[in-house]
Amino acid sequence: MIPEKTEALKYVNEGSVGTPKGFQSGGLHCGLKYKNLDLGWIYSEYPAVATAVFTTNAFQAAPLVVTKDSIQNGHLLQGVIVNSGNANACTGEKGLSDAYAMRKLFADHVHLSENHVGVLSTGVIGVQLPMDKIEQGIESIKLEDSDAGSFEKAIITTDTMTKHLAVQMEIDGKTVTIGGAAKGSGMIHPNMATMLGFITTDANIDAASLDFALKEITNQTFNMITVDGDTSTNDTVVLMANGAAQNKVLSKEHPEWPTFIKGLTYVSEQLAKKIARDGEGATKLVEVQVTGAKDDTSAKAISKTIVGSSLVKTAIYGTDPNWGRIVCAIGYSGEPLDPSKVSVALGDISIFEKGTPTSYSDAEAKTYLEQENVVIKVDLADGTGKATAWGCDLTYDYVKINASYRT
Amino acid sequence: MIPEKTEALKYVNEGSVGTPKGFQSGGLHCGLKYKNLDLGWIYSEYPAVATAVFTTNAFQAAPLVVTKDSIQNGHLLQGVIVNSGNANACTGEKGLSDAYAMRKLFADHVHLSENHVGVLSTGVIGVQLPMDKIEQGIESIKLEDSDAGSFEKAIITTDTMTKHLAVQMEIDGKTVTIGGAAKGSGMIHPNMATMLGFITTDANIDAASLDFALKEITNQTFNMITVDGDTSTNDTVVLMANGAAQNKVLSKEHPEWPTFIKGLTYVSEQLAKKIARDGEGATKLVEVQVTGAKDDTSAKAISKTIVGSSLVKTAIYGTDPNWGRIVCAIGYSGEPLDPSKVSVALGDISIFEKGTPTSYSDAEAKTYLEQENVVIKVDLADGTGKATAWGCDLTYDYVKINASYRT
Known part of the structure; x- marks a missing residue:
């Protein structure tokens, strides 16, 4: 690696x-x-x-x-x-x-x-x-x-x-x-x-x-x-x-x-x-690359919002290419964007292009998510700002570790 | 109820x-x-x-x-x-x-x-x-x-x-x-x-x-x-x-x-x-009451930060009175506060007073957290702002439900 x-x-x-x-x-x-x-x-x-x-x-x-x-x-x-x-x-x-x-x-x-x-x-x-x-x-x-x-x-x-x-x-x-x-x-x-x-x-x-x-x-x-x-x-x-x-x-x-x-x-x-x-309970490293944001600060905020979303994290744990949750997280980041220009890819698999789902293969996307390193690419096509954020999936073990940390 | x-x-x-x-x-x-x-x-x-x-x-x-x-x-x-x-x-x-x-x-x-x-x-x-x-x-x-x-x-x-x-x-x-x-x-x-x-x-x-x-x-x-x-x-x-x-x-x-x-x-x-x-997988209703904030807007932000903290939510699920996580969440809310004035109670059990842990009974606090309705009270003693936020605990079932929502 x-x-x-x-x-x-x-x-x-x-x-x-x-x-x-x-x-x-x-x-x-x-x-x-x-x-x-x-x-x-x-x-x-x-x-x-x-x-x-x-x-x-x-x-x-x-x-x-x-x-x-x-x-x-x-x-x-x-x-x-x-x-x-x-x-x-x-x-x-x-x-x-x-x-x-x-x-x-x-x-x-x-x-x-x-x-x-x-x-x-x-x-x-x-x-x-x-x-x-x-x-x-x-x-x-x-x-x-x-x-x-x-x-x-x-x-x-x-x-x-x-x-x-x-x-x-x-x-x-x-x-x-x-x-x-x-x-x-x-x-x-x-x-x-x-x-x-x-x-x-x-x-x-x-x-x-x-x-x-x-x-x-x-x-x-x-x-x-x-x-x-x-x-x-x-x-x-x-x-x-x-x-x-x-x-x-x-x-x-x-x-x-x-x-x-x-x-x-x-x-x-x-x-x-x-x-x-090595986040608590994690099984995967998740990398979110954002490009085309208004500026780097905006790209940072969006990438962190995606990688921090509990719903994105659980979907990745479940190897479920539920890209709607990624798009949703972009949407509530509070950053300026034009929904009709947004594209999302899982690794090299384009799943959402300029505001519309592509006809990607669900099975192929699921296989991609089975890897230990998952890369989510988001292009906002609305500027030159870019950033990368890292996180992990959210698993049963996160709950287990933290429900009984002191006991 | x-x-x-x-x-x-x-x-x-x-x-x-x-x-x-x-x-x-x-x-x-x-x-x-x-x-x-x-x-x-x-x-x-x-x-x-x-x-x-x-x-x-x-x-x-x-x-x-x-x-x-x-x-x-x-x-x-x-x-x-x-x-x-x-x-x-x-x-x-x-x-x-x-x-x-x-x-x-x-x-x-x-x-x-x-x-x-x-x-x-x-x-x-x-x-x-x-x-x-x-x-x-x-x-x-x-x-x-x-x-x-x-x-x-x-x-x-x-x-x-x-x-x-x-x-x-x-x-x-x-x-x-x-x-x-x-x-x-x-x-x-x-x-x-x-x-x-x-x-x-x-x-x-x-x-x-x-x-x-x-x-x-x-x-x-x-x-x-x-x-x-x-x-x-x-x-x-x-x-x-x-x-x-x-x-x-x-x-x-x-x-x-x-x-x-x-x-x-x-x-x-x-x-x-x-x-x-009835949050996904929840076993408890968590209510966070914040008083003494600079203003209501600040109190809202703090109460939402606490009730949204994954670490607070898992501790409540595990009935672990790990108040450090509550104090920590107050601290990263980004709101103005004086750490030496902050007090925290679980229901009527005061666990942290003006910046210092009390000699509360861990067993009593644990028993309190076993209830289905948990109230966290935070007083910042620094103004008249107040707010109440509601949430739930974070459990294995949240992960289970969301790792396989579509499958």
């Missing part, structure tokens, strides 16, 4: 956040979950230029406040500590002081300045962190036990698989590596969701350019996925660049800037798609 | 659209469904002042165009013909001419002017109406076979029960009756959904006042329910007032105007709640 190469990019087998030069990562069990790993860490040998994007939810969890505080103070991170099993969200003043304490514990343990440490949490909302377990866990971290696989496992909740990759490119004759790991898998919706994304790179880049790149790319990748329309209190993507590749400092003026952007986009998009594909 | 009386209103046992004086209604099987009733009709002995509200979906189905045409032409209806099993939506020019033909067939059969007939359809999208069956069905309608129960059955799709009621009130010493029937039950979301609502009354009222009343009341009732966030192509509420009660003409200046509004609101709200409660 993932290409070995995409033009200038080289795919690294089993790559992750520990792949770029100078990065280590690991994970262990500290007791927040019954027996799975639940405490992860990333460490860079050098202070790394850092930026992050956070949930738009009005109830931002305590760790987000702490990570923002660290990044605002010099735009550098050298370590990240993250727990799963408890979101430390809606936990009031105590939750906030616990998040600060978690930062200090890790900073002290690995001899960093507190301002160089980010904190992330994911799991159940509204329960105070058991700080004794967090403390014991942090105390037992050993940087020499670096193992990205353990990090990837320590950050997941209801995910059925870990999500990670790394790519390499040449910049100024140096090999630059970008690695990433992420967790989903419910409460995933545009504008960040209970998703945590970690991207590391040994690129040498200035803070403003790094920040610009992450925000631009997040809007086309992580913010274009939806599992259930719920935007979490904890979503964060954090990006660290430690400069160990020793290329000339990257910025928009650098001739290889597009190469770096291509690499960062590829890593972000792959992580976003892995999150969508 | 439904009170026998609500102050000035008297509840009519087994009431429906045929209860007000001068109205008849019925239903029969014409072959759009395998064997259930699928063609319904309403007939008034006198031309009735009429108004309607329609879906906001950009793809409005053909029958909506026809009904609008009838109402715009003099604001009178004397008959309505409605089929289930086929939405006649996204069916192009042929669909539109079929909808006009359906109007003419019924008008001719019961000797009405075409402009006095409304047409409604619900069912699968994108399939042409089998006009031979519609024609045969209409030809076999007999006004003397009036039977509201058959009408209620003929309009439903995946509904598990028919939805109807009637109330009476005294106006100018005359008994005025308002009756209603509706169908749900998926693709239900604010701003009308695949829901059809039919309200009849023998009140004497002017067209402008009737139109004003329906629009105001719909915004607080039918537009405040959600099942799955999908807004259909076919939603319509049609209201007919034939004046047979012989009260003095109602308008905002009439001293009994509030009584009429109370009756119309009651009928609309009860139908809306019946639709929400």
Whole structure:
């Protein structure tokens, strides 16, 4: 599914956040979950230029406040500590002081300045962190036990698989590596969701350019996925660049800037798609490509509306080419369109052309929907706006997982 | 569950659209469904002042165009013909001419002017109406076979029960009756959904006042329910007032105007709640009351966001008092709020007060959620805006019904 190469990019087998030069990562069990790993860490040998994007939810969890505080103070991170099993969200003043304490514990343990440490949490909302377990866990971290696989496992909740990759490119004759790991898998919706994304790179880049790149790319990748329309209190993507590749400092003026952007986009998009594909209970990855919209913003809204429609999602689960639900979702997106110009295809099977159903074969369409990757193409023929959104089907297991998440 | 009386209103046992004086209604099987009733009709002995509200979906189905045409032409209806099993939506020019033909067939059969007939359809999208069956069905309608129960059955799709009621009130010493029937039950979301609502009354009222009343009341009732966030192509509420009660003409200046509004609101709200409660696969009615919002518009948005959250809906299905999901939904509603002022209760059990979890009993909250009617109360303590929204839980059966709707 993932290409070995995409033009200038080289795919690294089993790559992750520990792949770029100078990065280590690991994970262990500290007791927040019954027996799975639940405490992860990333460490860079050098202070790394850092930026992050956070949930738009009005109830931002305590760790987000702490990570923002660290990044605002010099735009550098050298370590990240993250727990799963408890979101430390809606936990009031105590939750906030616990998040600060978690930062200090890790900073002290690995001899960093507190301002160089980010904190992330994911799991159940509204329960105070058991700080004794967090403390014991942090105390037992050993940087020499670096193992990205353990990090990837320590950050997941209801995910059925870990999500990670790394790519390499040449910049100024140096090999630059970008690695990433992420967790989903419910409460995933545009504008960040209970998703945590970690991207590391040994690129040498200035803070403003790094920040610009992450925000631009997040809007086309992580913010274009939806599992259930719920935007979490904890979503964060954090990006660290430690400069160990020793290329000339990257910025928009650098001739290889597009190469770096291509690499960062590829890593972000792959992580976003892995999150969508592993949505709670999902059996399929659904990609919605919208073209011909008034503008890109409108195309984004339409693609997200389709991929977020419960009726579209259940039809895809049932391999039912009920395109009326797709057209219906386009119609209630609230975006400007001319119904008589709209065309819809499932993969390469045109099912609706300029406002009228085609004489497509229902059996052929049904067979297409049996694939694990379903692409819905919508052309509004009314402008140059385009966008792609990703999601998944809605299954019995989504209900099962979420009807009994805490019990 | 439904009170026998609500102050000035008297509840009519087994009431429906045929209860007000001068109205008849019925239903029969014409072959759009395998064997259930699928063609319904309403007939008034006198031309009735009429108004309607329609879906906001950009793809409005053909029958909506026809009904609008009838109402715009003099604001009178004397008959309505409605089929289930086929939405006649996204069916192009042929669909539109079929909808006009359906109007003419019924008008001719019961000797009405075409402009006095409304047409409604619900069912699968994108399939042409089998006009031979519609024609045969209409030809076999007999006004003397009036039977509201058959009408209620003929309009439903995946509904598990028919939805109807009637109330009476005294106006100018005359008994005025308002009756209603509706169908749900998926693709239900604010701003009308695949829901059809039919309200009849023998009140004497002017067209402008009737139109004003329906629009105001719909915004607080039918537009405040959600099942799955999908807004259909076919939603319509049609209201007919034939004046047979012989009260003095109602308008905002009439001293009994509030009584009429109370009756119309009651009928609309009860139908809306019946639709929400009978959402596809639902086992519970969920009511979300928001107070203390900046204004009513903001309260509406927040209440709809909560009642529409898949994670809240699955938690309620699983009787899991996972209030974090409610708080999270408030947070991503996009509405202005101060997280430190927000309080949440399940029924009378306060679970979150001014931004902090209370020490409520999890067992007690779980027992509360086992009821068939669940009320979530949210106070933002930040203004005087308030609103109530209704929805249902999200269950395995929702997925089952929608993964195989057409097969």
